[in-house]
Amino acid sequence: MERRTFVQKLLALALPGGVFGLFLKKSTVQAAPYEAAKHYYGMGIQIDKCIGCGRCVEACKEENDVPREPFYFRTWVERYTIKKDGEVTVQNIDPRIESGLEAASERQVLRSFFVPKLCNQCDHPPCVQVCPVGATFKTTDGVVLVDEKRCIGCRYCIQACPYGARYLNPKTETADKCTFCYHRITKGLLPACVEVCPTQARIFGDVRSSASPLTRFKRMNKLHVLKPSLNTEPKVSYSNLDGEVR
Amino acid sequence: MKNFWKAVPESLRRLVLVFAVLAGGFVSIRFMLPPSLKDNALHVKTTVAREMVKTVKYAGxxxxxxxxxxxxxxxxxxxxxxxxxxxxxxxxxxxxxxxxxxxxxxxxxxxxxxxxxxxxxxxxxxxxxxxxxxxxxxxxxxxxxxxxxxxxQVPQECQACHAEIARTKAVSPHVALECKTCHSVPDEHKVTPRAVKASIPSVREFCAKCHGKDSPVKETPKVDLATHGEKYLCWQCHYPHMPEVK
Amino acid sequence: MNPANEKLFELLKQVGGYIYPNEIEVHWGILVVVYPYLTGLVAGAFILASLVKVFNIKEVQAVYRLSLLTALAFLLIAPLPLLLHLGHPERSFEIFLNPNFTSAMAMFGFVYAWYLMVVLLLEIWFTYRKDIIVWAQQEKPPMKWIHKVISLFSTDISDEASAFDRKVVKGITIIGIPSAVLLHGYVGFIFGSIKANPWWSSVLMPIVFLFSATVSGIALVIILYMVITPFRGEPIDMKCLDKMASFLFFAVIIDFSLELLDFIHRLYQSEESIKILSEMVMSKLYISLVIIQVILGMLIPLAIIVAIKLFRFDEELRKLLYFLSVILIQLGIFATRWNVVIGGQMFSKSFRGLTAYKMELTGIEGLLMTLILLIMPLVILAILIKIFPPWEKPKGSMLGEGTA
Incomplete structure (x- = not known):
């Protein structure tokens, strides 16, 4: 009898408590505000895994409303073909056109590969340095953003970017660029290009975390960044990057 | 003070007044501006907030x-x-x-x-x-x-998967050789290609069966293993699917 | 498809080699060519005026006031092409309200305001103050009122006041030379500090800009002097002209040497970018750089001036040759600006390809707009000459000023 009442009492306590606890848990998970200071984002790109399908380019344009014309890219994929005589051909791949078979018949190809490109989210961003009105800036979590309400459209940042990662958005007449899908990553989602990459050629994460796919990538590979001599300190690093890539 | 003001040349006095009015105008206009136009920290905050609420299109x-x-x-x-x-x-x-x-x-x-x-x-x-x-x-x-x-179904031909090799071999002096001549292929390889691999030759003597000085096979290029190639294995210089020596 | 895109698709066909996909659009077009050209004229004209004042060169006193007015007329228009090329001209006030202190471009507002308000306007005001007061007394409305307001209702025309004016002008000139250097050196720095662009990134850029500015400014004043003087029914003062031509000669020599140094330095260091840059110079920039800038804009005028110095040509021939060479120099300096601004965008930052630039005829970034922007300063100059006649002297004018 005692035991029974004890169980009953326990149940009576536990049930509403449990339900309440569940509710509490759910609400705290949803309401937890994003803390930028706890993150510092970077990306790793495994050249050897990229198959040049261009799904990342499409997903980026879809997710971020990038104009569809082939002059505006937040991310793009280059195809390098290096021939035996040292001649290097580079193309910006257009996944809608099946290409590459012409090169298959070429005996002269020494090596060939794809290189995805995007804003390097530099630690020393030259674009931020030159913006006359401070419309572009580096956030606490290390992403370079543009304020489309303040940008005056002088395009100095576009000139200053060594990687060609910026363009003038024809709709807003302001500078535009990759944001690492800031609206996604702050909700715990992956950037759209990383989400859809079928071969995990792109790895996104927190550069400071001790255990994450990005940390593993950085531990297991010899890394390189683009144009290191310019001291922009990119946060996008490449494994097996070929010396011909600029 | 008044004497000092009187001592200043008349032209300068008038100029000082004009500049004082201009400077005063600039300062008061700046003072009257709403914080959204002059507070940089606020501008960064609103841009980040605007970026964060952009529409997510890929659910993850x-x-x-x-x-x-x-x-x-x-x-x-x-x-x-x-x-x-x-x-x-x-x-x-x-x-x-x-x-x-x-x-x-x-x-x-x-x-x-x-x-x-x-x-x-x-x-x-x-x-x-x-x-x-x-x-x-x-x-x-x-x-x-x-x-x-x-x-x-289990592929019958090697070239179903190894198309590039098949295409290369098709125009090489080794065109007449079957894959089995050099590789032994377990049946499991066709089902789980990564788990069970086909064999590859491991010693120079394997190639010498056709290309050695004393080989009975006719019309093949012959070399003396004792003097040719030093410490290297044959396939470190010659690609067996496309041996360049005709 | 909208016309802008159509144009880009057209350009896509002219791309040679590989360029980053975002590089097809040439972001700084003809308007940004006009901007450093106009500022260069401002700085050059002012430097000429300052040389006259500081070193008290008697022969050239005749064009002192004209140079100042020219500088002002061009300075008033100089920011206009910049403003027009912005995606959001209505937000340009942000440069003054929220300048980013690490940005060379943000300093535009301050350098411009300093130069306009503190240097040029003050120098002109103090130079003309006494004359304006006297004019205002002799004239009828509305000119009377215009001059009254411009003189800020100043009335003191005593000798002490005039002496003070002269002292101030001298002082401003001394501040003015470094300011003019700053104004145009800074324009060069906007380009020279872009490490991403090897065609621009050069420590010599501000200095090259400065000397080419001096060249163009002096050449402009010579043109104006040679055109305006006959209209006034006055003879051209050949001493003045010869002296200005000498200044011009030395400025061109220095400008040419600096550009040659830059060229040799690049070629000798032969960095990663040299291949694509030489390809660009030999194809996209061949006419504008080799033919117009170097041969027509520098070597031929230099040869002409040397010939004038060596042989005793008669006055009429000298005038003709001077006029021809300053016109060529003007053309050459415009080509210089073109080669810097457009040239810096003709090659890909991947160093693997060249793109193309096609100027429109109409539209904001078009040829017509460019011509309007180049003519507007002359219209303003005409108005300024009406308000501040650089030649007429009221009775009892300052003795210190040499007369033509």
């Missing part, structure tokens, strides 16, 4: 498994690392309203071929076909289940 693959059990099939297949939205397109609309909004269902060959067409720039080992030669009129799904893609 985590949520798909809540309703769809294809995930169980997919997680053991070759496509296990593909995000659902890589093939089905941006689906945030669908996760918000599963009844009204349906994600896309790619049915055309072109969709699969964008990843799986042969392209010499693609990493070796990535499954690739020649679309024009590979059942050109049939949709891919009639033989392959996209959630668990694998060859519909």
């Amino acid at each position: 693959s985590d949520v798909c498994a809540d309703c769809h059990d294809q995930y169980q099939v997919k997680k053991n297949g070759y496509h296990r690392n593909l995000s659902c939205e890589t093939c089905h397109g941006a689906a945030k609309g669908h996760t918000d309203d599963p009844i009204e909004v349906k994600p896309t269902l790619p049915k055309l060959r072109e969709f699969c071929v964008r990843c799986h067409a042969f392209n010499p720039s693609r990493p070796t080992g990535f499954p690739q076909i020649s679309s024009a030669a590979h059942n050109p009129m049939k949709p891919c799904v009639s033989c392959h289940n996209p959630h668990d893609p694998k060859p519909p």
Whole structure:
């Protein structure tokens, strides 16, 4: 009898408590505000895994409303073909056109590969340095953003970017660029290009975390960044990057 | 003070007044401006906030498994690392309203071929076909289940998978040799190619069977193993599928 | 498809080699060519005026006031092409409200305001103050009122006041020279500090800009002097002209040497970018750089001036040759600006390809707009000459000022 009442009492306590606890848990998970200071984002790109399908380019344009014309890219994929005589051909791949078979018949190809490109989210961003009105800036979590309400459209940042990662958005007449899908990553989602990459050629994460796919990538590979001599300190690093890539 | 002011030349006095009015005007205009026009910290904050609330279009693959059990099939297949939205397109609309909004269902060959067409720039080992030669009129799904893609039957010919090698060998002096001449292929290799591998020759003497000085085989280039190639194995200089010596 | 895109698709066909996909659009077009050209004229004209004042060169006193007015007229228009090329001209006030202190461009507002308000306007005001007061007394409305307001209702025309004016002008000139250097050196720095662009990134850029500015400014004043003087029914003062031509000669020599140094330095260091840059110079920039800038804009005028110095040509021939060479120099300096601004965008930062630039005829970034922007300063100059006649002297004018 005692035991029974004890169980009953326990149940009576536990049930509403449990339900309440569940509710509490759910609400705290949803309401937890994003803390930028706890993150510092970077990306790793495994050249050897990229198959040049261009799904990342499409997903980026879809997710971020990038104009569809082939002059505006937040991310793009280059195809390098290096021939035996040292001649290097580079193309910006257009996944809608099946290409590459012409090169298959070429005996002269020494090596060939794809290189995805995007804003390097530099630690020393030259674009931020030159913006006359401070419309572009580096956030606490290390992403370079543009304020489309303040940008005056002088395009100095576009000139200053060594990687060609910026363009003038024809709709807003302001500078535009990759944001690492800031609206996604702050909700715990992956950037759209990383989400859809079928071969995990792109790895996104927190550069400071001790255990994450990005940390593993950085531990297991010899890394390189683009144009290191310019001291922009990119946060996008490449494994097996070929010396011909600029 | 008044005497000092009087001592200043008349022209200067007038100028000082003009400049005082201009400076005063500038300062008071600045003072009257709303903080949104002059507070830089506030501007950064509003831009970050504006960036964070942008519309998410790719829902992220985590949520798909809540309703769809294809995930169980997919997680053991070759496509296990593909995000659902890589093939089905941006689906945030669908996760918000599963009844009204349906994600896309790619049915055309072109969709699969964008990843799986042969392209010499693609990493070796990535499954690739020649679309024009590979059942050109049939949709891919009639033989392959996209959630668990694998060859519909055990391939009879090596070139079903090793197309690039087959094409190279076809125009080489080794064209007449069968794959089996040099490689022993266990049957399991055709089912689980990564787990069970075909053998490759390991010693110089293997090549010497045809190319050694004393080989009985006629019309092949012959070398003296004792003097040719020093410490190197044959295939460190000659690519056996395309030996360059005619 | 909208016309802008159509144009880009057209350009896509002219791309040679590989360029980053975002590089097809040439972001700084003809308007940004006009901007450093106009500022260069401002700085050059002012430097000429300052040389006259500081070193008290008697022969050239005749064009002192004209140079100042020219500098002002061009300075008033100089920011206009910049403003027009912005995606959001209505937000340009942000440069003054929220300048980013690490940005060379943000300093535009301050350098411009300093130069306009503190240097040029003050120098002109103090130079003309006494004359304006006297004019205002002799004239009828409305000119009377215009001069009254401009003189800020100042009335003191005593000798002490005039002496004070002269002292101030001298002082401003001394501040003015470094300011003019700053104004145009800074324009060069906007380009020279872009490490991403090897065609621009050069420590010599501000200095080259400065000397080419001096060249163009002196040449402009010579043109104006040679055109305006006959209209006034006055003879051209050949001493003045010869002296200005000498200044011009030395400025061209220095400008040419600096550019040659830059060229040799690049060629000798032969960095990663040299291949694509030489390809660009030999194809896209061949006419504008080799033919117009170097041969027509520098070597031929230099040869002409040397010939004038060596042989005793008669006055009429000298005038003709001077006029021809300053016109060529003007053309050459415009080509210099073109080669810097457009040239810096003709090659890809991947160093693997060249793109193309096609100027429109109409539209904001078009040829017509450019011509309007180049003519507007002359219209303003005409108005300024009406308000501040640089030649007429009221009775009892300052003795210190040399007369033509």
